[in-house]
Amino acid sequence: MADVPVIDIAGLRKRYGSVDAVCGLDLQVPRGSIYGFLGRNGAGKTTTIKVLLGMARPSGGAARVFGLAADAPDASVEIRRRTGFVSEDKELFDFMTVEEIVRFTAPFFPRWRRDLEERYRRTFELRGAIRVKALSRGMRTKLALLLALCRGAELLVLDEPTAGLDPAATEEVLQALVGHVARDETTIFFSSHQIAEVEQIADRIAIVDRGRAVLAGALDDLRESFRRVQLVFDRDAPQAAFRAAGVARVRRQGRVLTVIASGGAEPILDEARALGPVSVDVAPVTLKEIFLETVATEE
Amino acid sequence: MLWYKAWLETRWRFAIGLAILMLSACGIVFAYPQVARLMPLASNIEARGEIGRRVQEAVQLARDYRGYVWSQWFRQNLIQMWTVFAALLGAGGLLSQTSGGAALYTLSMPASRTRLLGVRAAAGLGELLVLAIAPSLLIPLLSPAVGDSYSVVDVLVHGACLFFGGAVFYALAMLLSTIFPDIWRPLLIALAVAVALAIGEMFVRDVWPYGLFSLMNGETYFRTRHVPWAGLVVTTAAAAALLYGAASSLERRDF
Numbered sequence: 302m303a304d305v306p307v308i309d310i311a312g313l314r315k316r317y318g319s320v321d322a323v324c325g326l327d328l329q330v331p332r333g334s335i336y337g338f339l340g341r342n343g344a345g346k347t348t349t350i351k352v353l354l355g356m357a358r359p360s361g362g363a364a365r366v367f368g369l370a371a372d373a374p375d376a377s378v379e380i381r382r383r384t385g386f387v388s389e390d391k392e393l394f395d396f397m398t399v400e401e402i403v404r405f406t407a408p409f410f411p412r413w414r415r416d417l418e419e420r421y422r423r424t425f426e427l428r429g430a431i432r433v434k435a436l437s438r439g440m441r442t443k444l445a446l447l448l449a450l451c452r453g454a455e456l457l458v459l460d461e462p463t464a465g466l467d468p469a470a471t472e473e474v475l476q477a478l479v480g481h482v483a484r485d486e487t488t489i490f491f492s493s494h495q496i497a498e499v500e501q502i503a504d505r506i507a508i509v510d511r512g513r514a515v516l517a518g519a520l521d522d523l524r525e526s527f528r529r530v531q532l533v534f535d536r537d538a539p540q541a542a543f544r545a546a547g548v549a550r551v552r553r554q555g556r557v558l559t560v561i562a563s564g565g566a567e568p569i570l571d572e573a574r575a576l577g578p579v580s581v582d583v584a585p586v587t588l589k590e591i592f593l594e595t596v597a598t599e600e
Numbered sequence: 601m602l603w604y605k606a607w608l609e610t611r612w613r614f615a616i617g618l619a620i621l622m623l624s625a626c627g628i629v630f631a632y633p634q635v636a637r638l639m640p641l642a643s644n645i646e647a648r649g650e651i652g653r654r655v656q657e658a659v660q661l662a663r664d665y666r667g668y669v670w671s672q673w674f675r676q677n678l679i680q681m682w683t684v685f686a687a688l689l690g691a692g693g694l695l696s697q698t699s700g701g702a703a704l705y706t707l708s709m710p711a712s713r714t715r716l717l718g719v720r721a722a723a724g725l726g727e728l729l730v731l732a733i734a735p736s737l738l739i740p741l742l743s744p745a746v747g748d749s750y751s752v753v754d755v756l757v758h759g760a761c762l763f764f765g766g767a768v769f770y771a772l773a774m775l776l777s778t779i780f781p782d783i784w785r786p787l788l789i790a791l792a793v794a795v796a797l798a799i800g801e802m803f804v805r806d807v808w809p810y811g812l813f814s815l816m817n818g819e820t821y822f823r824t825r826h827v828p829w830a831g832l833v834v835t836t837a838a839a840a841a842l843l844y845g846a847a848s849s850l851e852r853r854d855f
Contacts, residue, residue, distance in 0.1 A: 317854070356707045357854040374712055374851070382710035392702045396608055405601045409709050445705075 312362035337503030346492035385449030400429030412453025532578035606723035617685035621735035687790035690773025733759035765816035771842035
C-alpha cells in the first residue's frame with residue numbers, strides 16, 4: 302500500500318464550455334508527502350482540486366484518490382470522509398458561530414480529533430460564540446484550517462491556504478501544517494502561487510501551466526538538476542543553439558549568455574566552452590527561477 | 601447535522617411566516633363579531649361580473665362561522681401567504697451559496713448531493729407542514745372567545761389539503777434553485793407560476809372545477825365533507841417528480 306499514490310491523476314481533462322481548464326494532467330502524490338501544486342492564476346489548480354473532491358466532473362482521463370475513482374458518487378463520499386479541505390476563498394457558513402460550525406462538522410468524521418480542536422482553538426484564539434461572518438480573513442483561514450485538521454484526515458487538500466494573509470499569519474499557518482504532518486503523518490496536497498511558502502514546506506512539487514503539469518518531482522532533485530550556466534564573452538554573446546538535452550532556456554543579453562539547464566550542467570558545458578567565452582560560471586537555481594523559466598518556456 | 605444546518609438556514613424565514621400567519625389567524629377570529637354585525641347591510645351590495653359573484657358568495661358564506669372561516673382564512677389569507685412562504689423556503693440552497701463560496705464547504709462533507717438536497721427538502725417540508733396547520737389551530741382555540749366553535753378535524757383536513765396540494769410550489773422553487781445561482785429568480789418564477797395558475801383558475805372555474813388552488817383550500821371537503829384524495833395524490837406525485845428533477849439537476853452540476 303505504501304507504493305500506491307494517495308492521488309493518482311492520469312490524462313485528466315476538464316472543459317468548461319469552450320475553455321479547457323485542465324488538459325491532459327498527469328500527477329502522482331506519494332503517501333506522506335507535502336506536495337506543492339504550483340501554477341499561475343488560471344493554470345487549472347482549483348479545477349483539479351474540485352475534480353479530486355467530486356465537486357466537478359472530469360471531461361476525460363482519470364483521477365483517483367486512495368485508489369478510489371473521484372468521479373464515482375459513492376467513492377467520492379468515501380474520499381471526502383478521509384480528506385480535509387480548505388477552499389481558496391475560505392468561505393464558511395456566515396450564519397453560524399464558530400461553535401456551531403465545529404458542532405456541524407465534527408459528526409461527519411468518525412476520527413474527529415477533539416484534542417486537536419481544543420489545541421487549535423487555543424493556538425488560533427478562536428472563540429466559540431463569535432459569528433463566522435464577523436471573523437477577519439486571517440481568523441477565517443485559521444478556522445477553516447482547524448476544521449480541516451481536526452477531521453483526522455489521511456489527506457489534506459488545501460487550495461491557496463495562505464492567500465490574503467499577512468506574513469505573520471502565513472507563518473503561523475505554515476508552522477501549524479508542518480507540525481501537523483510531523484505528528485500525524487498526513488499527506489498534504491496544496492496549491493499555491495506563493496513560491497516562497499512552497500519552498501519552505503513542500504518536499505515534492507508539480508508546476509502546472511495551462512492545465513498540464515510541465516514539471517514534477519522531489520524538490521531537492523529539481524534543485525539539484527536545475528543549473529544556471531552563465532557565459533561571459535569579450536564581445537557580444539553569439540546566437541547559440543544547444544544540441545544537448547535538458548536546455549530549458551537560453552537568454553542573450555549583451556556580452557552575457559545565460560543557459561538554464563534542467564538535467565545538470567555537464568551535458569552542455571562542452572558545447573558552451575566551444576563558443577569561446579572568457580568565463581563560464583555554473584550556479585544553482587532557486588525554485589522561483591525554475592518556476593519562472595518553466596512557465597516562461599511554455600509561453 | 602445536515603438537519604441542523606437546514607434549520608439554521610431557514611429558521612428566520614420560517615419564524616417570520618409562522619408569526620405572520622398566527623397573527624392573521626387571530627385577526628380572522630376576532631374580526632368575526634364585526635362581520636356578523638355588518639351582514640344585514642351586505643345584502644344591499646350590488647356588484648357585477650366575476651368580482652361581484654365572489655363578493656356575493658363571500659357574503660353568503662359569512663352567514664355562518666364555518667363558512668366565514670373557510671372563505672376568509674382557508675380560501676384567501678392562509679393559502680396566499682402560505683404559497684409565498686412555500687416559494688421562499690424552497691428558494692436558495694447549495695447553488696445560491698456558490699457566489700459566497702460556502703457551497704464548497706458543504707460539498708467537502710462526506711455526504712452525497714442527493715442526501716444534501718433530501719435533508720434540505722425534508723426540513724423545508726416539515727416547516728411548511730407546521731405553517732399549514734399550527735396557525736389554523738388557533739382558530740378552534742380562540743373561537744370560544746367570540747362565542748363560536750370550530751372543528752379541529754376541519755383544521756387538520758384543510759391543512760393536509762393545503763400542504764399536499766401546495767408542496768408543488770415548494771418543489772418547483774427547489775428545482776429552480778438548482779438551475780439559477782441566486783435566491784430571487786427561483787422565488788419570483790415560482791410565485792409568477794402560482795399567480796398565473798390562480799388567475800387562470802378563476803376564469804375557468806365554471807368549466808373546469810379541479811384547479812390546484814381549489815384543491816389547496818379544501819373546497820370539496822368544505823362543501824361535501826369528502827377529502828379530494830385523487831387530486832392530492834396527483835399533486836404529491838407532481839411535487840415528488842419536481843424534487844427528483846431537482847436532485848438530478850444538482851447531481852449533474854459542476855461547482
